[in-house]
Amino acid sequence: MNHILLTRMYSSGTVQKSAKLIRNEFLEYFEKDLGHTFIRSSPVISLNDRTVAFVNAGMNQFKGIFLDYYDPPAMKVTNSQKCIRISGKHNDLDIAGNDSYHHTFFEMLGNWSFGSYFKKEACHYAWDLLTKHYGIDKECLYVTYFAGDEKLELKPDLECKDIWLSIGVKRDKILPFGLKENFWEMGISGPCGPCTEIHVDHTKQLKNRSMQVNKSYTDLTELWNIVFIQYERYAVLSNGAIVPLSKHYVDTGMGFERLVAVLQGKQSNYDTDIFQPFFKAIQKYTKAPEYGGKFHNDKNELDSGYRILADHSRMITVALADGVVPEQINKLRKMIRRSIDVGEKVFKKEGILSELTYIVVENLGDTYPELQKNLKKILNFIIYYAYYIVQKIIEFEENLYKKLRYTCSKQWTKIIKTYPQLKSITEQLAPGLEDGYKYLQHVLHDLKMANILPGNVAFKLYDTYGLSVETITELAEIESLYFDKKVFQKELEDLKNRSRIGLEKSDVTAMKKSLEILEKNNVPKTDDSFKYKYTVNGNNYEFPKIESKILALIINGNIILNKANESTNKDINSINEIITNYDIESDKEEIGVILDKTLCYSTQGGQISDKAIICTKNFNFDINNVKKINGYVIHYGKLVQIDLRKCIEELKLKDDCLVLIEPEFRIGVMKHHTATHLLHASIQQIIGAVYLRNYIIIPQNLKCQFNSFGESLSLKQLNEIEELINNIITANVPVTTRILNTSELLAENSVTFIPGEIYPYNDIRLVDIDFRDLKSKEACSGTHVLKTGELEYFCFLNYFSKAATNFTLKATVGSLARSAKLAGENVQYKILDLENKLKNEKITQETLKAISKGIENEIKNDNNTPIPYLIKEECLVKLKYLNKIIRKQKEI
Known part of the structure; x- marks a missing residue:
């Protein structure tokens, strides 16, 4: 059946397009029909931009191109980008589940031109796709354009208006709007430009609803935003002047879920085949009444519970699969806990979130292969490695939340009796809430005079008492204080910078004046x-x-x-x-x-x-x-x-x-940094769900702290890791480094990123070690050896775990590792000799006991020449066994 016939059948309602087919048709239209290059979605965590926690629009991964840091991968591209909006300017966290079209996770369909085409072509492409390929009635569509701004000396975008007229859009359906609706900006400075939007009337009424466009009607919504990046704003100028760019770009974005709702004839995104599988899974797992689609008179909040679980499970699964860590992103942890609460309170069932991860991967895995990477087949069953990692983290978070609720419930009751005004706080289980609020009460008298919560006070609530920005905002609202977020963010940024370069706050203060003088005198970097x-x-x-x-x-x-x-x-x-x-x-x-x-x-x-x-x-x-x-x-x-x-x-x-x-000092550091990459890769291979929290590399050894979500490493696993690393050392594999920009980095497969790390747009160093048993590919600014054989030998020096979340490993390579191995073997020989003496019984029990004690002291006090951790543990177990034999012989 040909494409045109299919389109006619879809538009007439004979066949309903699936969401997957709708997405594929969009990408094929731009890729095959219009010669665009497909660029896969970037991870949802922002790699380059500290101003956003998550990728919240399709353009984020192309920001370096718009800023002219590097050339585009192609002149015109298309993609489907995973997006999350739960913070900042675009925050749908509190709306998701309560209306028909806002989501914390959504897909953004887009096409871009980096100098290939501009306004005329972009408008034509969008109109033809919607009306001809998708068969949407022209009478249901409205378009908007930029009305201009006198203050910024920007004229109305009449060129865009004329393009829509030439396409055949009726004049009364082409509507002008101001800066808020139809002017796109990347930030307070940088590339910007007017945009034109296509809105759709879901009711398919023939009457003109032009006056209702951009008035928050749920049945008349924005469908496609087409941005013309043709200016640059300079914040340093007194009036924030906007000047023309030498290069013009097109950046478009269309909400996939909204498009599917339109094409499937649904008034709500939740009624499409994107979300229906989630509702069926929830109903089957919990035996609850079926989803009824109610937004009002929702008995026991059942339908909103369905929507929240469906929405949140998509966001949580995608975020975790992309390497986002709940420990670092408080809102992700908040969403996990909210989902747990909804599951238990509304559906009276535990473990729903873990079950829904299967549905997420089944529905999105084809489009975003990273969700189902490392596919493993066991007999006739297919097990996704991604399931294991995501579910392990979710289960860990669920157990952590349960323990916290159990230990904090009595304490919270006590707090509420003292401070009843705190009932409205969302994060009632925040450990530092009571002490933080007492501190706030202490300084409240001075604060009341100005009715403001200063940024430095807020920062102390965050840094000292561990309260999230959301909780601080809620405390400010309770006390009717204005929260000065600009000063707070500045303090937070200073903290991150100090942490990154190892400076104390006093050092930074002292350096500010020096840096100002350097820059004032134009001293080169x-x-x-x-x-x-x-x-x-x-x-x-x-x-x-x-x-x-x-x-x-x-x-x-x-x-x-x-x-x-x-x-x-x-x-x-x-x-x-x-x-x-x-x-x-x-x-x-x-x-x-x-x-x-x-x-x-x-x-x-x-x-x-x-x-x-x-x-x-x-x-x-x-x-x-x-x-x-x-x-x-x-x-x-x-x-x-x-x-x-x-x-x-x-x-x-x-x-x-x-x-x-100093050459030897540098070489020692280089060896241990390369060993750190091998250790990181091997631990990920052995236990999967783990991330590197921090590390210290010196010439003599390396020390790494990992979060393994409650799983500890056994002696057997530690031995497997040592073997993996020493095998790749013996193989003398090349350690290659490539210099990439962000666009090139995102095109790479299986790259390991350090959670929370911000990478530059250019000159990113990708360190790659590829061996049949172990592969390491990590973005890193450190220095490394050129071949793994130069590490000589790897061994652990220590291993210890802290609470249920973290464990620390200390290891060494090179001559120090070989010396440690020899020292360990020497102790093993002494224990073997002791064992032989026990069998022959040629010496007294007192002598045997003294020898045993001496060996034990040698193992425990290895300050001069350390003994490998695994040998040490093995020897201590053996000594314990021999001492038991000594005691039994003495009794006889």
Whole structure:
């Protein structure tokens, strides 16, 4: 049956299109008929943008192109993007389930032009698809265009209006709207432009409803938004001026769920075949009455319960499958707990959320293969690996929530008696709620005078008492205080930056003035790309020695610029005063040196910075810590046998220097960073649901903390991990690094991201280790060896777990690992010898006991030469057994 005949049958109501077919027709229309390139959906977690927690629109993954950071993968593309809207400007969390068309998770169908076509083609493509291919009656459609804005000196988009007229849209169905409805902006600055929207009348009435467009009617909704990115807003200008862009782009987005409702003739998105499978699964699992589709007079909130579970299960499953962690995204945890509550209170049944994950993967797995990756077949049953991971996390969260409710219920009753106003708080089980509210009460008298909740007070509620932004907002509303979110977000951003580069708050405060002076005097940022430029000559790594220039010194937070950069002395204290206040003998007093280029690695993530030396003609400077702030690499350390005044005079006269890193220190760090990647990949392979919380890499060892959602590693699993890693070391597999932009990175398969990490748009380093038994592919800015064989040997030094959520592993590689192995084998020989002596009974029981005690002390006190953890545990078990035999022989 041909495509045209099918379309006629669909429009006449003979055949109802399935949601899958509707999605495929959209993509095929742009890909096959109009020559667009298909780009798969990005993960729902934002990789580059700190301003949004989740990808909330189809354009998010193309933001780097709009900002001109890199070239597009193709001139015109199409895709179906997974989107989540539960925070920020687009927040549908509290609406989802209560109306017919808002969802926390939805799919955005889109097409983009990065210079290939513009307004005329975009409008024609959209109109033809809706009216000709999908067969929607033209009389049911309304279009809007930008009406202009006098303040911003933007004229009405009459070009767009004329295009719609030329297409054949009636004049009275082409409607002008202002900035709020028909002007799209990425943020307070950046690319922007007018948009045109297509709205659909679900009732299919023939009467003109133009006056009801954009008036929040549930049966007259926006269907497709077509954005013309042709301007850029500069927030730095006093009036926020908008200027034309040299390049013009098209960015369109159509809500898939709304489109399906229209084509299937449904008044509610929930009545389509997207959601009906969820309702059937819930009804079958709980034996509850069938879904009735009621939005009013909903007895016992049954139908809203159906909708909430269906909506939330889609969002939760997709988010977890894409690597979002409830521990880090409080709203995700809130949605899981809300779903649990609805399941238990409305449907009187536990475990519904886990059951619904199957429906999510069955319905979305074809379109988003990442939901069903690592497909495994056992006999005639198909088991999705993704199910295991998602369900394990959900079950862990359910158990955690149950325990929290049990332990906190009495406490909450007590709190409500004291503070009845807190009844309306959503997160009643937040551990720090009572103490946080007491703190707020303490400062409330001063706050009442201004009727404002300052950002720094809110930040303390967040940072010290662990309250979420939502709870803080609710507390502010209870006390009739305005919540200053801008200051709060600034404090939060400062915290993230300090954590990323290892600075205390006092350090950041001291650095602000220094950085302002550097930027004011146009001191160039440091080029540190040389840290990745090293080679192997035989078995030896060679690191370059680079000539550099000293741009500035930082002493006690005071900046001293070299003669070339210094334009004024008004911004700095006198040199004599700086020198007088500097205690050169104190270990705490360090000088910071800023260079124009360096090969030193600055502390980032968990990798420690390099040790190095800066050499000039007359003095040396030992570097023991390197930090990068706002593009300036600051080398902290001590002068070697030279007076500080002479050093400053040297800086004023001549700023040339030579920078050399300590090779063995760097090599040790590189080996352990590569080993960290192998450890991360092997743990994921062994237990699946796990994520790396943080790590510390030094030349001697690595230490990683994981969240495994309640699962601990057994000795057998630890042994399997050691074997996996040592096999790949023996195979001497290449460690390759590729430099990618965001678009290229998202096109890669099976990349491991660190939850919560924000990656740049450009110059992302993808470290790849590919072996038949173990594969590691991770975006990482660290330094690595070039072949796994250089690690020599891997072994665990320690393993311990904390509560039910976290475990920590300490390990080492190289000569240290081999020494540890030899030390362990030495202890094993001693235990074997002890066992033989027990059999021969040639020595006294007291002597045997003394030998046993000595071996045990050697195992437990391995400070000088550590013993591998697995050998240590094996030996301790063996000793315990032998001691038992010694005691029995003594009794006889």
